[in-house]
Amino acid sequence: xxxxxxDESLNGQVKYSFKKKKTSSQIFHLDSETxxxxxxxxxxxxxxxxxxxxLQAYDGGAxxxxxxxx
Numbered sequence: 001x002x003x004x005x006x007d008e009s010l011n012g013q014v015k016y017s018f019k020k021k022k023t024s025s026q027i028f029h030l031d032s033e034t035x036x037x038x039x040x041x042x043x044x045x046x047x048x049x050x051x052x053x054x055l056q057a058y059d060g061g062a063x064x065x066x067x068x069x070x
Contacts, residue, residue, distance in 0.1 A: 001035040003057035010060035019054035
């Protein structure tokens with residue numbers, strides 16, 4: 001995922017996290033600096049054929065936004 005912030009210095013640096021840290025953080029890894037999503041373990045399609053990840057991007061100030069990745 002990618003988010004941008006036009007502010008300068010620390011307020012313009014965007015970090016990423018899971019909004020809900022249920023099983024998503026066990027199956028997937030989200031790099032807080034780059035926003036890259038990778039697998040932490042194999043997917044089990046017998047449990048479901050899709051995964052939904054609620055992500056949050058936040059800046060050095062108090063601003064944030066959310067997105068859903070399916």
